[in-house]
Amino acid sequence: xxxxxxxxxxxxxxxxxxxxxxxxxxxxxxxxxxxxxxxxxxxxxxxxxxxxxxxxxxxxxxxxxxxxxxxxxxxxxxxxxxxxxxxxxxxxxxxxxxxxxxxxxxxxxxxxxxxxxxxxxxxxxxxxxxxxxxxxxxxxxxxxxxxxxxxxxxxxxxxxxxxxxxxxxxxxxxxxxxxxxxxxxxxxxxxxxxxxxxxxxxxxxxxxxxxxxxxxxxxxxxxxxxxxxxxxxxxxxxxxxxxxxxxxxxxxxxxxxxxxxxxxxxxxxxxx
Ligand SMILES: NC(=O)C1=CN([C@@H]2O[C@H](COP(=O)(O)OP(=O)(O)OC[C@H]3O[C@@H](n4cnc5c(N)ncnc54)[C@H](OP(=O)(O)O)[C@@H]3O)[C@@H](O)[C@H]2O)C=CC1
Ligand SMILES: O=C(O)[C@@H]1CCC=N1
Numbered sequence: 001x002x003x004x005x006x007x008x009x010x011x012x013x014x015x016x017x018x019x020x021x022x023x024x025x026x027x028x029x030x031x032x033x034x035x036x037x038x039x040x041x042x043x044x045x046x047x048x049x050x051x052x053x054x055x056x057x058x059x060x061x062x063x064x065x066x067x068x069x070x071x072x073x074x075x076x077x078x079x080x081x082x083x084x085x086x087x088x089x090x091x092x093x094x095x096x097x098x099x100x101x102x103x104x105x106x107x108x109x110x111x112x113x114x115x116x117x118x119x120x121x122x123x124x125x126x127x128x129x130x131x132x133x134x135x136x137x138x139x140x141x142x143x144x145x146x147x148x149x150x151x152x153x154x155x156x157x158x159x160x161x162x163x164x165x166x167x168x169x170x171x172x173x174x175x176x177x178x179x180x181x182x183x184x185x186x187x188x189x190x191x192x193x194x195x196x197x198x199x200x201x202x203x204x205x206x207x208x209x210x211x212x213x214x215x216x217x218x219x220x221x222x223x224x225x226x227x228x229x230x231x232x233x234x235x236x237x238x239x240x241x242x243x244x245x246x247x248x249x250x251x252x253x254x255x256x257x258x259x260x261x262x263x264x265x266x267x268x269x270x271x272x
Pocket of ligand 2: 101
């Protein structure tokens, strides 16, 4: 069955759940009437229903029963009770996709009925603007069709790659958490220009576009980031002065440690 005709339900319509819903609608891969969401916080649901026309309920069971594909988008800390409540409504006909940080595939496979097909995904918040970076790992009962389905959904909202489950915590630390490491860079670079006298709006536009342009060059040229940096740093010019300041501040170690710490926290969240 094509994805167009399948019903996708979200359990949890918070920041990431609603980012994915917006991205999926924007991509046009599923019609709003085939999308559903449940959450304990009704205002989120009302907003999604009035803005996008998707089906909503405060009862997870209603959405679970109506869906062929169920995306679990609640916090890892809430997952045990959600799985317990959903168990009666899950069978091998449904595909379960979980985006919870850290939680291993085996947790779902053990908590849900025998044979449940599970795919673990770590997307990121840029799904809202169709630029998510997602890692995908299929569980032991997931079919190749299930993997294809997950890749189709998450490729529609950005870039999606299959990774071994052992790397999902690294994906979480890198691209799952990553946007939060880059937003302060944009803000701080804009602050620098504001200090030099630029208005805030122009400074933020130029800072964000600079990050976008640099990312696009890295992706499209395939050149090593060091080589790209060398293209910008004229001898005795402006850029190398800024590069020295960043190196003195230990920027590389800081970013590496941010990814490592976030990955470690992901591992912790998956432990009982
Ligand atoms: N935010 C991000 O950038 C990313 C998040 N993730 C993962 O996505 C998941 C959701 O994160 P995020 O969207 O940030 O968190 P949010 O807290 O924004 O969203 C979770 C939503 O689930 C609701 N909720 C709580 N308990 C239940 C329940 N029993 N049944 C239904 N809904 C419930 C929450 O309501 P209430 O707030 O009232 O408790 C909240 O609205 C997490 O597992 C996270 O690891 C993955 C990648 C990126
Ligand atoms: O901070 C978190 O735990 C979630 C997972 C990845 C991004 N946000």
